[in-house]
Amino acid sequence: MSQxxxxxxxxxxxxxxxxxxxxxxxxxxxxxxxxxLRKRYLYKVLASVFGLLSNLVIYSIVPRVLGPxxxxxxxxxxxxxxxxxxxxxxxxxVGALVKASQRPDEKGLVVSYLYYTAVVSALLFGAIQLxxxxxxxxxxxxxxxxxxxxxxxxxxxLVWYHGILHKLCDAYGYTVVAEKVRIFQKLLAIxxxxxxxxxxxxxxxxxxxxxxxxxxxxxxGFAFVLIRKQxxxxxxxxxxxxxxxxxxxxxxxxxxxxxxxLYISLEAFTSIIxxxxxxxxxxxxxxxxxxxxxxxxxxxxxxVSSVASLIEREFSIAHGRKDFAQLRYLFDRYIPxxxxxxxxxxxxxxxxxxNVIDVFAGDSFDSSLLVIVxxxxxxxxxxxxxxxxxxxxxxxxxxxxxxxGFVFFLGGMVLSYILISPKTLGGxxxxxxxxxxxxxxxxxxxxxxxxxFICKILKVxxxxxxxxxxxxxxxFLLLSYLSSLSLAYLPFKSTxxxxxxxxxxxxxxxxxxxxxxxxxxxxxxxDITEALxxxxxxxxxxxxxxxxKLPDLSEVTPKEKKKVMLLSARSSIHTVKWVNxxxxxxxxxxxVSMHDGGDPLHTSVQYIxxxxxxxxxxxxxxxxxxxxxxxYKPDLLHVHFVSGYGTLxxxxxxQPRMLSVWGTDIFNFPYLSQINKLLxxxxxxxxSWICSTSWIMAKKTASVYKxxxxxxxxxxxxxxxxxxxxxxxxxxxxxxxxGTIKTLMAKYGIxxxxxxxxxxxxxxxxxxxxxxxxxxxxxxxxxxxKEILQEMAESFEIGDITEFKGFVSHSEIPxxxxxxxxxxxxxxxxxxxxxxAIIEASSVELPVIVSSYGGLPEVVVHGETGFVVDExxxxxxxxxxxxxxxxxxxxxxxxxxxxxxxxxHYRWADNxxxxxxxxxxxxxxxxxx
Numbered sequence: 001m002s003q004x005x006x007x008x009x010x011x012x013x014x015x016x017x018x019x020x021x022x023x024x025x026x027x028x029x030x031x032x033x034x035x036x037l038r039k040r041y042l043y044k045v046l047a048s049v050f051g052l053l054s055n056l057v058i059y060s061i062v063p064r065v066l067g068p069x070x071x072x073x074x075x076x077x078x079x080x081x082x083x084x085x086x087x088x089x090x091x092x093x094v095g096a097l098v099k100a101s102q103r104p105d106e107k108g109l110v111v112s113y114l115y116y117t118a119v120v121s122a123l124l125f126g127a128i129q130l131x132x133x134x135x136x137x138x139x140x141x142x143x144x145x146x147x148x149x150x151x152x153x154x155x156x157x158l159v160w161y162h163g164i165l166h167k168l169c170d171a172y173g174y175t176v177v178a179e180k181v182r183i184f185q186k187l188l189a190i191x192x193x194x195x196x197x198x199x200x201x202x203x204x205x206x207x208x209x210x211x212x213x214x215x216x217x218x219x220x221g222f223a224f225v226l227i228r229k230q231x232x233x234x235x236x237x238x239x240x241x242x243x244x245x246x247x248x249x250x251x252x253x254x255x256x257x258x259x260x261x262l263y264i265s266l267e268a269f270t271s272i273i274x275x276x277x278x279x280x281x282x283x284x285x286x287x288x289x290x291x292x293x294x295x296x297x298x299x300x301x302x303x304v305s306s307v308a309s310l311i312e313r314e315f316s317i318a319h320g321r322k323d324f325a326q327l328r329y330l331f332d333r334y335i336p337x338x339x340x341x342x343x344x345x346x347x348x349x350x351x352x353x354x355n356v357i358d359v360f361a362g363d364s365f366d367s368s369l370l371v372i373v374x375x376x377x378x379x380x381x382x383x384x385x386x387x388x389x390x391x392x393x394x395x396x397x398x399x400x401x402x403x404x405g406f407v408f409f410l411g412g413m414v415l416s417y418i419l420i421s422p423k424t425l426g427g428x429x430x431x432x433x434x435x436x437x438x439x440x441x442x443x444x445x446x447x448x449x450x451x452x453f454i455c456k457i458l459k460v461x462x463x464x465x466x467x468x469x470x471x472x473x474x475x476f477l478l479l480s481y482l483s484s485l486s487l488a489y490l491p492f493k494s495t496x497x498x499x500x501x502x503x504x505x506x507x508x509x510x511x512x513x514x515x516x517x518x519x520x521x522x523x524x525x526x527d528i529t530e531a532l533x534x535x536x537x538x539x540x541x542x543x544x545x546x547x548x549k550l551p552d553l554s555e556v557t558p559k560e561k562k563k564v565m566l567l568s569a570r571s572s573i574h575t576v577k578w579v580n581x582x583x584x585x586x587x588x589x590x591x592v593s594m595h596d597g598g599d600p601l602h603t604s605v606q607y608i609x610x611x612x613x614x615x616x617x618x619x620x621x622x623x624x625x626x627x628x629x630x631x632y633k634p635d636l637l638h639v640h641f642v643s644g645y646g647t648l649x650x651x652x653x654x655q656p657r658m659l660s661v662w663g664t665d666i667f668n669f670p671y672l673s674q675i676n677k678l679l680x681x682x683x684x685x686x687x688s689w690i691c692s693t694s695w696i697m698a699k700k701t702a703s704v705y706k707x708x709x710x711x712x713x714x715x716x717x718x719x720x721x722x723x724x725x726x727x728x729x730x731x732x733x734x735x736x737x738x739g740t741i742k743t744l745m746a747k748y749g750i751x752x753x754x755x756x757x758x759x760x761x762x763x764x765x766x767x768x769x770x771x772x773x774x775x776x777x778x779x780x781x782x783x784x785x786k787e788i789l790q791e792m793a794e795s796f797e798i799g800d801i802t803e804f805k806g807f808v809s810h811s812e813i814p815x816x817x818x819x820x821x822x823x824x825x826x827x828x829x830x831x832x833x834x835x836x837a838i839i840e841a842s843s844v845e846l847p848v849i850v851s852s853y854g855g856l857p858e859v860v861v862h863g864e865t866g867f868v869v870d871e872x873x874x875x876x877x878x879x880x881x882x883x884x885x886x887x888x889x890x891x892x893x894x895x896x897x898x899x900x901x902x903x904x905h906y907r908w909a910d911n912x913x914x915x916x917x918x919x920x921x922x923x924x925x926x927x928x929x
Contacts, residue, residue: 072287081156112249165222336522347476568640694855718911744783749826756877842898
């Protein structure tokens with residue numbers, strides 16, 4: 001597992017060190033060409049597919065040809081040297097990746113590390129020669145040929161070399177081209193192995209030569225990429241690096257690796273002892289059985305391991321920014337997905353182990369059946385632990401990670417002795433089965449414990465994840481069992497055909513489950529749709545550019561007063577605004593809800609609380625709701641929110657029924673599963689009319705239900721311009737207050753606001769310290785991330801000038817806005833359907849800065865009423881904050897333009913009249929449903 005610490009830099013300049021540590025590495029990283037995480041992930045996965053294909057070819061040929069004993073000897077030697085190199089590396093190569101990411105133009109980092117690899121390589125071969133002269137060789141490597149020992153050492157070093165160069169390609173942002181090199185190498189490796197097999201040239205010695213040759217291809221390929229990009233050192237770089245600089249770099253690597261050097265050494269040492277004890281106690285044949293099980297489990301772990309370095313880098317960057325919200329987002333986004341990848345392969349192997357052995361190894365490995373069944377669980381723990389390790393390092397919990405490892409690895413050594421050692425020495429002599437049990441038990445217990453502590457660090461509850469993981473494993477095991485049962489009805493006796501068909505059936509079953517319940521696996525239906533679009537299985541449609549023409553209601557004139565029943569959340573201020581506004585216009589309004597609370601209702605509004613609470617209430621309240629409809633006989637039923645309340649409205653069968661989409665109900669809910677999408681489609685289809693608060697949400701609605709465009713109106717959430725107005729524009733500017741009023745949740749980007757504010761203040765300290773000292777940050781709202789955001793503000797040492805005001809009632813919002821000079825909304829999700837808070841701020845004559853997500857850009861004229869930040873990053877936000885802080889005239893001009901735009905387009909009285917027109921239009925139409 002890889003160590004990625006926080007950069008350690010000295011305190012310089014005007015501002016506190018945390019901000020400096022955050023800013024400067026970011027400026028360096030922006031110079032590194034880097035594809036998007038999605039593109040890098042895609043190429044990692046593609047390379048893994050070819051790697052999987054290559055390994056399938058290798059393990060379907062080599063074990064069968066070599067037999068258990070020779071295959072066991074190969075794995076004993078290769079494992080010994082790979083773990084020995086792991087100790088010698090000490091995770092210093094990961095340090096090189098991190099430091100190269102932060103200082104991409106500093107070739108001394110690479111030169112010094114190449115010196116280190118040369119010294120280590122020379123010492124390793126010298127030690128082997130010494131062991132040969134002293135006779136220790138026979139004790140270290142029982143029954144092994146000296147030539148094979150040297151070949152295994154060369155193989156281990158090449159694994160190290162290619163790993164270093166691969167990490168450097170990732171560090172410099174050349175992941176995509178590096179993965180293309182990997183794909184090409186895997187194809188050549190397959191061709192070369194087939195040639196070896198065709199000419200009957202596969203022996204233990206030739207197989208070592210084969211592996212060395214294929215690794216050399218990668219080393220040369222990665223080096224060529226770095227040379228072409230002018231990132232690989234040349235002779236002049238080696239000559240320019242003097243001994244004091246080399247010593248300084250070595251000190252850096254030592255400081256980096258020291259906290260976990262003992263842990264890494266103990267982990268690798270116990271692994272060497274396990275294999276040595278198995279070789280000594282049970283011989284090469286048992287070693288071969290275990291090796292087959294281990295290699296099959298390694299194939300299963302291939303996908304997750306290949307992308308682990310990318311996820312590690314993202315965690316490291318987020319922690320370097322003190323962006324705990326992003327850390328939690330990454331955790332929530334990738335942990336279920338990567339766990340599901342690992343479980344997918346493991347569960348298939350569990351019930352298909354017999355056919356796997358026949359296909360990959362033949363009859364001589366039949367005794368390894370139980371080993372492979374037990375080891376099928378290992379990829380889950382290994383890959384899951386790999387990602388957890390990256391989180392520990394990214395969050396600076398190295399000591400805790402090390403201590404947990406010590407406890408479990410030391411206990412594992414005792415368990416190894418009991419299970420593997422000969423009975424004459426007090427052991428159970430269980431051979432490969434014993435080692436398999438030990439590996440699964442120790443790693444399983446370690447990973448569960450690591451996960452528990454990382455949940456405490458990130459302040460998330462572990463139980464939902466554990467329940468999800470147990471559900472995924474249970475589902476996959478059931479599908480694997482069903483696919484294995486189906487093989488009994490096949491007329492084919494070939495184990496290869498049975499394994500192929502069994503795998504196909506299993507894949508189809510899994511695809512069906514994932515498509516129906518994607519959230520269980522860390523996905524959304526939208527993720528699946530995008531993936532299908534990328535491979536050309538479905539046509540791509542950019543709903544944002546959809547040409548949307550809605551019916552014209554300009555000629556409709558509001559008529560007599562109506563009896564309107566609204567089905568919506570009583571606790572929402574938007575519900576209260578519509579209900580009270582309609583009541584003030586003289587309509588008879590009945591509000592039905594299962595959500596209590598909220599602002600006061602107009603005295604004439606009748607409020608009825610349904611007995612059953614959400615979410616079951618959306619179905620269980622149907623009989624009570626039908627009674628209410630029969631009792632009150634409204635002219636029209638207006639349902640707010642398409643998913644929950646929309647379903648209850650649809651089940652009632654009442655017409656005319658109008659449906660208002662709000663945001664998450666159309667942006668998120670339909671894409672959680674296909675069932676959800678069908679439900680939303682049906683609710684939209686059966687509605688008499690549809691209302692959307694923004695054009696972008698109207699387009700999204702039309703992408704779910706195409707005919708929505710023929711019966712839809714955009715009805716914004718307007719502003720009462722008499723309540724929301726500037727009260728003290730000419731106040732003395734002792735402070736310049738940047739603020740926001742939002743629920744403290746990750747999707748609203750409050751963390752980006754804190755970081756952007758800290759960056760802006762830091763930069764202003766360098767040019768205008770007096771102006772920087774006037775800056776204040778106000779955050780109004782409550783939510784689950786309050787503590788995390790407070791810690792973030794403290795980490796940037798702006799806690800003393802940042803005020804968290806907590807919940808603010810809607811009636812108090814105008815007062816709070818009048819205390820601000822700039823309003824910021826950096827939402828990071830499309831479900832931000834309409835910027836109500838933005839037009840409220842504009843109505844108070846505040847300049848606004850918003851992200852480009854959802855409906856926010858609709859209510860801001862970039863450069864006139866505020867700024868739309870296309871890149872939702874702290875750097876982009878800080879530039880706009882600086883621009884507004886430096887110019888009071890610009891703030892005043894933008895504020896006045898914003899007020900004019902609100903009065904023109906978003907006056908609440910005008911929005912109410914538009915809703916009245918919609919009601920009259922619906923009631924004037926024939927009842928079509």
